[in-house]
Amino acid sequence: MSKGTVVLAYSGGLDTSCILVWLKEQGYDVIAYLANIGQDEDFDAARKKAERLGAKKVFIEDLRAEFVEEFIWPSVQASAIYEDRYLLGTSIARPCIARRQVQIAQKECAQFVSHGATGKGNDQIRFELTCYALYPDVKVTPWSMDANLMHISHAPSDLYLMTKNPEQSPNTPDMLEMEFKSGKPIKVSHVTDGTTKDTPLEIFLYLNEVGGKHGVGRIDIVENRFIGMKSRGIYETPGGTILHHAHLDIEAFTMDREVRRIKQGLGIKFSELLYNGFWYSPECEYVRHCIAKSQENVEGKVQLSVFKGNVNILGRESPKSLYNEELVSMDVQGEYNPCDASGFIRINAVRCILRFNFVLSYRLRLPRCKGSV
Amino acid sequence: MSKGTVVLAYSGGLDTSCILVWLKEQGYDVIAYLANIGQDEDFDAARKKAERLGAKKVFIEDLRAEFVEEFIWPSVQASAIYEDRYLLGTSIARPCIARRQVQIAQKECAQFVSHGATGKGNDQIRFELTCYALYPDVKVTPWSMDANLMHISHAPSDLYLMTKNPEQSPNTPDMLEMEFKSGKPIKVSHVTDGTTKDTPLEIFLYLNEVGGKHGVGRIDIVENRFIGMKSRGIYETPGGTILHHAHLDIEAFTMDREVRRIKQGLGIKFSELLYNGFWYSPECEYVRHCIAKSQENVEGKVQLSVFKGNVNILGRESPKSLYNEELVSMDVQGEYNPCDASGFIRINAVRCILRFNFVLSYRLRLPRCKGSV
Amino acid sequence: MSKGTVVLAYSGGLDTSCILVWLKEQGYDVIAYLANIGQDEDFDAARKKAERLGAKKVFIEDLRAEFVEEFIWPSVQASAIYEDRYLLGTSIARPCIARRQVQIAQKECAQFVSHGATGKGNDQIRFELTCYALYPDVKVTPWSMDANLMHISHAPSDLYLMTKNPEQSPNTPDMLEMEFKSGKPIKVSHVTDGTTKDTPLEIFLYLNEVGGKHGVGRIDIVENRFIGMKSRGIYETPGGTILHHAHLDIEAFTMDREVRRIKQGLGIKFSELLYNGFWYSPECEYVRHCIAKSQENVEGKVQLSVFKGNVNILGRESPKSLYNEELVSMDVQGEYNPCDASGFIRINAVRCILRFNFVLSYRLRLPRCKGSV
Amino acid sequence: MSKGTVVLAYSGGLDTSCILVWLKEQGYDVIAYLANIGQDEDFDAARKKAERLGAKKVFIEDLRAEFVEEFIWPSVQASAIYEDRYLLGTSIARPCIARRQVQIAQKECAQFVSHGATGKGNDQIRFELTCYALYPDVKVTPWSMDANLMHISHAPSDLYLMTKNPEQSPNTPDMLEMEFKSGKPIKVSHVTDGTTKDTPLEIFLYLNEVGGKHGVGRIDIVENRFIGMKSRGIYETPGGTILHHAHLDIEAFTMDREVRRIKQGLGIKFSELLYNGFWYSPECEYVRHCIAKSQENVEGKVQLSVFKGNVNILGRESPKSLYNEELVSMDVQGEYNPCDASGFIRINAVRCILRFNFVLSYRLRLPRCKGSV
Missing domain, CATH: 3.40.50.620 (HUPs)
Structure with a gap:
């Protein structure tokens, strides 16, 4: 039975x-x-x-x-x-x-x-x-x-299965162009040999291949486990590392500074939840929604080279760029001049003056200059 | 006059x-x-x-x-x-x-x-x-x-003054050992040639030299400036990059997980204040104090290699390590067993069960299994 | 011209x-x-x-x-x-x-x-x-x-226009029931006299009237203004104060604990943006979206009394409550027992033991008990 | 045995x-x-x-x-x-x-x-x-x-042991003056009858007595317990409630705005740790240190009335006030003028203009005015 x-x-x-x-x-x-x-x-x-x-x-x-x-x-x-x-x-x-x-x-x-x-x-x-x-x-x-x-x-004989040792990796870089829409990769192209991938699985497998070939994404760390003790972890994440750098770049190019700051805090929270096993929790579901919302305009292309363990960003372009030079000069320029910066600085300085004036007056007792001023 | x-x-x-x-x-x-x-x-x-x-x-x-x-x-x-x-x-x-x-x-x-x-x-x-x-x-x-x-x-002809192009950098790594006390570097030694530096200025100059030789610390980014627009920045920080990685490692090795989380938030705040020019503000003074406090036990040695733009951590040791194996087995082991993990999981699962049970019961209407259970 | x-x-x-x-x-x-x-x-x-x-x-x-x-x-x-x-x-x-x-x-x-x-x-x-x-x-x-x-x-003769002095306010409370959907008030009823309001403007005007009658929502504070100096502010917010308390209560009743924590941080950010004039900023628009998302299940009724400057919550009910006793006993009970709590505690204690064990061993040098254990 | x-x-x-x-x-x-x-x-x-x-x-x-x-x-x-x-x-x-x-x-x-x-x-x-x-x-x-x-x-017959029902509490307020140093209460005086207490235990017992007499500090809430479920809690904290309001006021009066923001986040963290039982954890010890540091200048006197469940702040004074009018006019005035505010606003507006200009141009397609401008 x-x-x-x-x-x-x-x-x-x-x-x-x-x-x-x-x-x-x-x-x-x-x-x-x-x-x-x-x-x-x-x-x-x-x-x-x-x-x-x-x-x-x-x-x-x-x-x-x-x-x-x-x-x-x-x-x-x-x-x-x-x-x-x-x-x-x-x-x-x-x-x-x-x-x-x-x-x-x-x-x-x-x-x-x-x-x-x-x-x-x-x-x-x-x-x-x-x-x-x-x-x-x-x-x-x-x-x-x-x-x-x-x-x-089990012996740790299977260390570093996906990535080459950068000391043995090729002496010439590969150049890639990554394309994003809503913060997700939608295409990767090899600049020289013309290889192109445009489905999620193919894109990721290809980035693993290129990253692995160049020894990208190896780390040896001590991490804090959920249950309270530290443990050593040796990881390799070739494709993920390329994507991380490329996405950071296109995001910085297209996202407002203050939205980015809020999203950065949510991303740290998401990472902790993910590490600790809380993917299917109410808070992780909520955070994923908020992060996805922040990505609506994260769109464009990033050019990068992969070489000897490095991912180097070479350039970026986007139809949603907040770095759009024409827009800036056309609409904003008139509103801005160096005097604005001075006003801005003086206003911001008020709190600092109050603070260090106390210090100057009461602690350091620096002599004030006498004379014609 | x-x-x-x-x-x-x-x-x-x-x-x-x-x-x-x-x-x-x-x-x-x-x-x-x-x-x-x-x-x-x-x-x-x-x-x-x-x-x-x-x-x-x-x-x-x-x-x-x-x-x-x-x-x-x-x-x-x-x-x-x-x-x-x-x-x-x-x-x-x-x-x-x-x-x-x-x-x-x-x-x-x-x-x-x-x-x-x-x-x-x-x-x-x-x-x-x-x-x-x-x-x-x-x-x-x-x-x-x-x-x-x-x-x-001015033409940007002086790009990359401090660092070599990794494509032209040496084909053999340099191995260093960094020593920290209270989170500050107090010594650096070259593992092979025996070079040792132990004053702040000498340490930093030496790390700039080694990092620069191996093309460490170049970035090409778009950043959000304080006054609200984005600008492109090309930076090289060879010594700072080595220190950043070495310090992250010894800190993770010696600092409690939850203290680290709080300190991470303060570090992000500090970085924004620093970028925006608020070093001499009340809040930056306060944040510096709190961060320094967190560093009291950040002490020990980190071994690393510098090669082709990479800083690779090879190992670490510390008298203040929270990874002390003897301590863990001696004092903690008796208190911990796999059943504890199960209890821990079930308690944490309560919120998730409540959440997704709603979904299961009311939205998806999945059939529940019938039978002998 | x-x-x-x-x-x-x-x-x-x-x-x-x-x-x-x-x-x-x-x-x-x-x-x-x-x-x-x-x-x-x-x-x-x-x-x-x-x-x-x-x-x-x-x-x-x-x-x-x-x-x-x-x-x-x-x-x-x-x-x-x-x-x-x-x-x-x-x-x-x-x-x-x-x-x-x-x-x-x-x-x-x-x-x-x-x-x-x-x-x-x-x-x-x-x-x-x-x-x-x-x-x-x-x-x-x-x-x-x-x-x-x-x-x-201008003389400040017009202080406290909306609210009565609680010392002169009625000696019997008014009892209200507030109904919320998606975190927004949709109805208010007076428990005794049967008055009911169900459009946003009418609800708010009625709460101002009841709150004002009972001296609710007066404050005299020193606040930090955006431009860096402190100023004294004397405010009265009768209806807003009632809503604030009622909403806090129904939210706590229906929102997951960890979602609430994340939303609390976003609410603090929203408040700063609002105070500083950034309603029409990218970050405030983003934060409003995220907060609205968190409110989807904030639904139900709150009973409260208004009396002598106080808003006292008397009870609450909700179809979306996470406090649903039947659900808890039916589905969760089986998964939970006191031993789970012990496992949970022991796992959480590991970090604390490590920390204070150091202290005990190295600093206090407390004698350990000898004997039959 | x-x-x-x-x-x-x-x-x-x-x-x-x-x-x-x-x-x-x-x-x-x-x-x-x-x-x-x-x-x-x-x-x-x-x-x-x-x-x-x-x-x-x-x-x-x-x-x-x-x-x-x-x-x-x-x-x-x-x-x-x-x-x-x-x-x-x-x-x-x-x-x-x-x-x-x-x-x-x-x-x-x-x-x-x-x-x-x-x-x-x-x-x-x-x-x-x-x-x-x-x-x-x-x-x-x-x-x-x-x-x-x-x-x-056990029947909950012992509800509300410390506080009177505000409906039965006295019809005249008591006026107190609380004195703080380093954010801690050091003295309380009754303005009318001259009662004075100046040791921690006596101060707290006296505030409990006065607060209890006037029905201060009752709450009936649903809270999120650590183990994941919600529970109803009925609490009374008469003395603690008076101290909470008085401390908030003297803190706002003497602490820099941005320091306060950082400290507010640490206080929320502290509250969670305290609720969840982590007083003797590394992170709570760390947070207590940082909070204590923030209190160094939180010093002065707060006048308040206690009446029918309310704690009303009437005024405050401090030798460390950042609201020192003489200081402000003497040292800061010269640095500040309305044009500074305009510069400040225009700089802050740049991000908002970029954002909503997109919206205006591409989504709403509002007609732009034609003519002599």
Whole structure:
């Protein structure tokens, strides 16, 4: 008599294979679910392995396009970056993977979901918060301690899979032109060889390829995890890094200064929510709406070069530019002159004068000049 | 009969030479003041030129050490960066230069100060706000329109004076170790050749040298100026860029996550104040105090490589690390287990469940599974 | 030969009458414009006076409904309050008045607008920023110094026009029920006498009447003006104060905690922008959009009493409540137990333990207990 | 054989008496600890009851002075208020009570602490976070479900213990003068009867008395608890409410506008930390330092009346006032004139013109005036 059905986020690796077997032994029916979010994986071999280990069904789901469009693009719009350095690649993937997992669980009338994320990692939180938010009645099954111990035995031999070492990368740059509309990439062109990509998935794969070739987007950081301790993280985000720089540039070119300041604060909030697993929270939904609104005029083209780990902005153009020289000279010029600046300065200085005049008078007791003035 | 004495911020160049002559013609006595903040300049030649043009006195002041210690170090502590990209080199120099200028004016009983900054630039604001804050009775003399027009005729031929083009920079990295105490650099060592610097000015000059050699810290951006329009800025900040990355790393390693978040907000505020010329304002003084307080435990060493425009962090160590593994396992381990994470997640999920349950129940009307559960 | 046409914001009082005459003397054609935003004024007398003083045309415009719907309602949604105390009544009126003034100027092909706001007041800024934003080519005419001096001679005899002194106010409270939808008031009912109002203007006038009767909404504060100095302000906002409290309550009842926190920050920003005259700025437009979005579920009824200067909330109900007890017990209860709270606490404690453990170990050197544990 | 010693936070009431007995039955030695933070309690009777129920020792600790000085005063400085309405009285008491409890536990070599706070309340979190932060090795003992159930059976008959109903409160106001130094109350005087108090505890007790007499500081709110659900709270904070208003006023009078803005943000952060139980966290310690720094010049006297639930500010004076009229006219006047305001406005208008000019030109297509201009 089955205890019920579990949808297991299956990777094909040792950890989740152990969990699959262990769940069977505990008396559960297991549906193996493997998400394709662009990782380098033999999906057919994984399917066969899951079936051999006793999975009742196996779902292999290509989530790449929805991952790019629904999760990466909003993060690019937000200039999402955690603690000033981490572009949040891993964090973004979790809600995308878990969302499909609960959709399968609901369709298959499974009461349980399971995953291989360890207790101390952020990934447990990101996974489980998404599951509870979207399918409140779901139960998350406990995971095997053995699997966790095995997990620890993995050597970090797979460091830097996507990017070349800049010391070995090509000695000539690639020049790209990125085109944005509403703050989202809509096209990338290689300036020299004419390669052009214009669907979200193709654009992102191509930027990963070019960025990876030139060693772009490697970082080695200590980060503050949600549960309170610090951990070291080594990440590579080649395409995301190119997009981050290109988007920052076109945004600065087309967005009002003060709107940008407010949006910057919202982007920091968004990054924390994303890192901490709160994609499917009321506040993250709200922040995404506000950020998307700010992007309405973020439109235009950015020219850049990619070389030896660097993304260098070379220029930008936009029909929505607030840097439109003709407009500035035609309509504004007449209203502005150097005297305005002086008035502006004097008004702003009032508070400072009050403050430092106190200091001068009462603390430093500087002599005031005497004489003809 | 003199109209009074003007202390002129003199650069030795065409603009301020014109202003000097013009001020003499208007009937003022002129004291030429030239600040050495590390620029490449023939100070003797400038002195002779000023005297030849009729300056009553010439002050050439070496402000390099105080510029590094009192202005650059606090900016490093703050991780000061404007609009996510600009390290604020020019902005930082203005209050330092203007402070000495008003000190000279007060000592020499001059009622006027003058400068060559143009009406549309941020520099006018940075300069004048400092003057009024520190010497409220001072008068800022008007500047010559001709000088401004001449200024426009300058060609940007002096782009990128400090940094090599990464395409021409060396093919082998330099490895450095930066040491920090209270968030300030106290020593830099070259790992291979043993070079060591341990005074603020020497540290900064050395980092400029190494960074410049490897093409670190060039940016080409569109920025939002204080007075409301956008302008293009091309900057190079080799030493500042190395310090920025090294400090970010040791700070993340030694500072509590939530303190860091609060300090990050203060750093953004500080950067805006600095850019806009408000160094000598009550709020900037307050923010500097709060940021300095946050740095008390930011202490330790960061190893990094500098190569082809990149600053790569290789490792870090600190006696104040919150990443102390022994401490974590000894005192905290017993208090923590995977079940804690589950409780934590379920509590955090309550708000999300409420939110998306509404959606599920009332909007989507998804069928709930029936059966034995 | 006329120098052109000026649209003058005319109050009927001494100041703006002087300006009208002075503008005529300077050679301008003058269109007098008088906005009815609910002040106690004999508009017919003002029209005749303006005509007698030489106005070419007189526009008397009833802006009350648009003032309530387009300006007051968004401020209620934002919980707009300046420096924690001032409900911004005066500030809100300026962009509403100035908007119609430039519409008249554009329709009448007038190149100039004028107003009686003094140089040191915030009102000059609020007025002129709106004019420039909506009609960039407009010229603001200078105002007469005499008018300003006369203005000073006004005695503050008209303090507290709208509200009774609570010491003289009734000894029995009035009970009201306020109904909100999307964060906007849609109905007010008097619980005892059955009075009901359901259009924006009627609701607001009725709340002013009830609040005024009970001495609600008087404040005497020192505020920080935009131009840098402090000034004393004595304000009365009877209806606005009732709305502020009622809206705070229904919002807390229906809005997620973390969404509320983000919205609170946006509301503070909105209040500063409003106070400083930036209603028609890109950032204020953006913030208004974001705040309106947050209000989608702010819906329900609040019962309150008004008495002796107090607004006391008695209860609230909402179909969108996140306080829905049935929902909570049905769907969430199962997921939550006291052990979850313990896990939650232990995870949150990790950072604190790290911090104060340092203190205990290294600074206080407290003896650790020995024994059987 | 004892399982060890528990320090129990004992109230003398039914709940904690049950816990005391239950702990004894489980085999623990129990030390009863009763904190006097100003509640109305028969401490002698409580001591006898605890001894009768089997407590090994009983500690009755008068924490009133340290509660006022170390916990209430910093909250007044911060203008601490949760979700715009709640003055946080209950929240502030927890870290004060728990701190002494762990001090007793450490002195008595007790390995356990216990409390009667229920699982769903914020108080469990506030209590336990403090215990873990200050005494990481401590164990918190589980509490009895029965005790929780009994807790639920308490009727809310003790609502509004401290404050009179404003409908029954006196018909004449009391006038007070509050004196502050460094943002802390140092003296209160009754203007009419000459009563004066000048120690922290006496000041606070006296303000509670006067505020309570006039029905000040009652609120009935729905608040967002830390664990994610909303709950209704009915609070009375008579003395705290008077202090909140008086401090807001003297702060606005003596603090720079922009410093105040930054401090306002820190105060909101402080309030959240306090509500959520994080008094002894690194970030709360940091925020308290920054807030205290901002208070250095918050000094002077505030006159106010207390009447029928209202606190009305009547006036203020300060030697540190930034409203010093003599100073303003003497030093600043010369630097300021109405033209400065115009320059200031035009500079600020540039962004707005750019924005709405787009709108005008492209969306509204308003006709531009033709003619002689």
